[in-house]
Amino acid sequence: MSEIFYKEAVRDALREEMLRDERVFLLGLDIGRFGGTYKATQGLWEEFGGERVRDTPLSEAAIAGCAVGAAMTGLRPVAEIMYIDFTTIAMDQIVNQAAKLGYMSGGQARIPVVFRTQEGAGRSSAAQHAQSLEAWFAHIPGLKVALPATPGDAKGLLKTAVRDDAPVMFIEHKLLYNTRGEVPEGEYTIPFGEARICREGSDVTVVALSRMVLRALEAADRLAGEGIRVEVIDPRTIVPLDIDTIVASVEKTGRLVVAHEAYTRCGFGAEIAAQVMERALYSLEKPLKRVCGKNLPVPFAPVMENFVIPGADDIVRAVKELL
Amino acid sequence: MSEIFYKEAVRDALREEMLRDERVFLLGLDIGRFGGTYKATQGLWEEFGGERVRDTPLSEAAIAGCAVGAAMTGLRPVAEIMYIDFTTIAMDQIVNQAAKLGYMSGGQARIPVVFRTQEGAGRSSAAQHAQSLEAWFAHIPGLKVALPATPGDAKGLLKTAVRDDAPVMFIEHKLLYNTRGEVPEGEYTIPFGEARICREGSDVTVVALSRMVLRALEAADRLAGEGIRVEVIDPRTIVPLDIDTIVASVEKTGRLVVAHEAYTRCGFGAEIAAQVMERALYSLEKPLKRVCGKNLPVPFAPVMENFVIPGADDIVRAVKELL
């Protein structure tokens, strides 16, 4: 094990996959010499050259579509959309093309494309640079969706994503790039659809996504001080979703909190709620709590931004309300 | 009361609002002399002329953005996006601009724009012309979302939408245009956020959206023959959502089915589930049932298309499983 930054984990995964398979290449805005807005591709242009680390014009629809076409014809592109907010411009290519053409062609097309992007608030970037839109993609059959919360998961899941023959939305978090964490030495991958129980506990289950996993662990720590044992689960991929692990936990605790930064309404927390309600209704002793982004655009000023985005305090409060 | 077609109800609402308020105008593909793909604007070009019923080039991003700009500067546009599948091209303007600029400007901007579109499968149009994507829009704060199931609701809700100062996604259903229903004589509007109890019942609550309301009523009819009393609720607008009516019903029946054509995963049914779980968990006697579109692209061949889209049979089955 060695400790590295999340952005390094992303970079290492891309690098190893590019070394392993020459069909893998990268395209996106300023990912080359500039190294990407969050420096997650730093050094790759120097190592692999401009043919395999391709800076593009400022055209998200073309970036995504070009990746789809390349993926259909024998390559394995990793296309970066700088902010998940800008996927709005590439939605047709991601949703109507990448997600569907394999199926619509009667299984002829394989579209092994990874759309790497990042989401989240917390940098006073205002409402057009702070969204968490994973639920949109989870809604669309034909896309897998990964949301790594740690450097170890970022690396292992990204390598899996690159090797997957289906389109993958790989969603990083802008405030995680400069977090550090343990990463196994040597080659490893993490399968999709296996949740991680980040902390075991028997009183309340907290299912958290992306950066909220860190907040959930912080909350669990604090609650442990008061003798409250929180189980923290990170699904890591929401499509496919490891609902079994979540259900097993709820069967143990009888209490469920879901935590994500995305807007509450129609966020992925609702889907977890529905699946738990379908599978484990009788185990639930208390109503669901959603500790999620408020149903508001994210405001610029830090004090208001903090208000709309949930934090560890909110998780602590929700857990206590369930006891 | 008179019986008219759904498409006529849409047309009448537009016409009356255009007569009432000269700031109201329409833009979109082939809505002029052609009368719209589903003929919902037929006759309006003849009556109001090309200035107020504007055919556009084939540019959904520009259609939506142009509507936003016109709405900000004193007009009240109704922009048609021919199929909801094509909103993928206009997502930035709908989601990052229309939904947010009022808020981001500190309340200076009012953006009274209506995006009219239609959704749904059932015409063998394959996966890029058959989606139901209302959950995407419901996820985004700043958009209201209406889904009329009857001519009466189509007219009353559309008039409300045009008068609303916030952006509204007004989502019709392609298989409803040629259905008929009663519409009150004279001027009327239907407030947003008021569900309609389409049929009262005490055994099971079925919350259905858009065309599934008709299927739910059909199912309820059949079940009534077996002595099973189904309560059918149509929220009509999902943002704002009349959760009180749904919760009251669930408190009465203890059993909940949600039915929509949209993909099950992260569909609006999940949000209803979550809200019911938050507000009325203890009233639920049985697990939730979602009778929704399968998590698959919609295939072309009718027999497969019917398989992925839910029907009255599926609702009947779900209701029985809950008893």
Add this chain to the structure above:
Amino acid sequence: MPEAPPLVAAERAAHPLPADLLKGLHRTMLRIRRFEERAVELFLTQELPGFLHSYLGQEASAAGVCAALRRDDYITSTHRGHGHVIAKGLQLDRMMAELYGRTTGYCKGKGGSMHIADFSRGILGANGIVGGGIPIAVGAALSAKMRRSGQVVATFFGDGASSQGAFHEAANLASCWTLPILFVCENNQYAVSTHCGAQMRIPDVALRGASYGFPGIKVDGNDPVAVYLVTSDAVERARAGGGPTLIETKTYKWLGHYVGDPGAYRPKEEVAGWKANDPLPRYERYLIERGVMGEAEIEAVRGEVHAEVEAAVEFARSSPLPRPEDALEDFYA
């Protein structure tokens, strides 16, 4: 207003083309014509589900373009795509079966009329989203370039599609990367009911090549030889590393937007004028004049094509319908 370069039909004499090629163009046009006529009939008698966008009248465009392509070259097509894929070499039986939604169709009934694909023939799929195939084609061209396969891509789209942002982004990207791609705009004068004059304020889509720094050429889209010649030049340039070309084929769709649309928005004389300019008899006269084919040979080909189309209908009708659960197959995510 600047004009795009003139029609090249006049240049024909300077390029004597092999008889095989000229005959092939003819057969392709006939196959498209007959397939489409039959499909319209079948649609109107409600044998075919969904909806249908007919390629009738535009046959020369697809035939000319695809004749200049290699078998392993790629195309992307549109909602009005039957002509493109026939010209690229598809079998009529499996196509017809797809229109019928049968398991023997190219997409096993999952795609239908608007989505025929055959990757083994370089057909990366038709597209229900106007303009949606253009960026995908650019990706295929990038792939061809990176794999040094020598393949070229032709992406078909309509006059209406040229108003889409996707066209602009894709064309610019292809230019920046000097990709082996042909942007083939089939200007059939209308996008649904909207005349191209209301869609743009320039006479030719071809003029837009200049925005990206590559040639934009307009050509008589009802003249298969002219289309072939223009395309061949562009293909040669692309294969040699010279980058993209925009080709605008000026043509006309005889029926309305979809089968069933009476097309009342079009002046009667306009429709009549274009029908008088029917690419097929015009080309047959040319073949006869040039002595490439005689009346009898033409008649024989007609008979073969008719029989082929009838066999295709038979094949489709007698092919199995999918089972409902087949919807679960071919899904990988």
Add this chain to the structure above:
Amino acid sequence: MPEAPPLVAAERAAHPLPADLLKGLHRTMLRIRRFEERAVELFLTQELPGFLHSYLGQEASAAGVCAALRRDDYITSTHRGHGHVIAKGLQLDRMMAELYGRTTGYCKGKGGSMHIADFSRGILGANGIVGGGIPIAVGAALSAKMRRSGQVVATFFGDGASSQGAFHEAANLASCWTLPILFVCENNQYAVSTHCGAQMRIPDVALRGASYGFPGIKVDGNDPVAVYLVTSDAVERARAGGGPTLIETKTYKWLGHYVGDPGAYRPKEEVAGWKANDPLPRYERYLIERGVMGEAEIEAVRGEVHAEVEAAVEFARSSPLPRPEDALEDFYA
């Protein structure tokens, strides 16, 4: 490769402009310059949250364009928008307060640096989405036309933004409807780290006007008079019903993409060359040569602007922070 029309600076002599106007351009440039210098300092000392895209070096472009607009004319702006809105007449204090996220800011702290709007001054908002403001501006132009208000719209965007589909769709739509709009492309040579030569394969964005059938003109974006003259002509045309114009102002951003980006991707000589072409002293020399202003008067204006900016900082610092729950206000859906 065709070239867009030449710079118009040389035409100046033929258009003697009133002294007031020339002085106004100068003051505007100075106000932008000083505001931006100060904002950079405040950002680097971490007084300002979020991030900052500096307009330093581009002052002449915004000043020249906005001087040709009426108070009630509209603009849409970009992530690099401080210059545009200052030139359109905003107060520095409420701007600075917005950068600080205070309740007295133009958007009450909800928008921040990238989103300053003032509808009372025709400023429909800056935009965090590259190209996002362009279709909105077209809508405002349609509105002006339909309301017969005589207003004109100028939509600012960068060289990078010209690769966006939204630009293409919006320009084409504005052309089809002959709308009163100016597409102002500020070509500052880079989109983040990407040089405009890697963003497109034509020398001038201005050439793209031809794709839509309206004029495309390039101009020295560091020459406020040249920019003013070109804009005035376009505004006049637009107001008279002559439709859109594309204006490309060639300029340079001195700092990297955002404050904190060292801009290492740029050759040192290039940066030095453009800094030597600083629009401000160059214009001041011109004013002195033409006898419009003397050194002393210029110095006095400098003093006033410095004081105005300091007062703005004071105003912002002493303005109240929003309360968390203020996030719930100004939301209407």
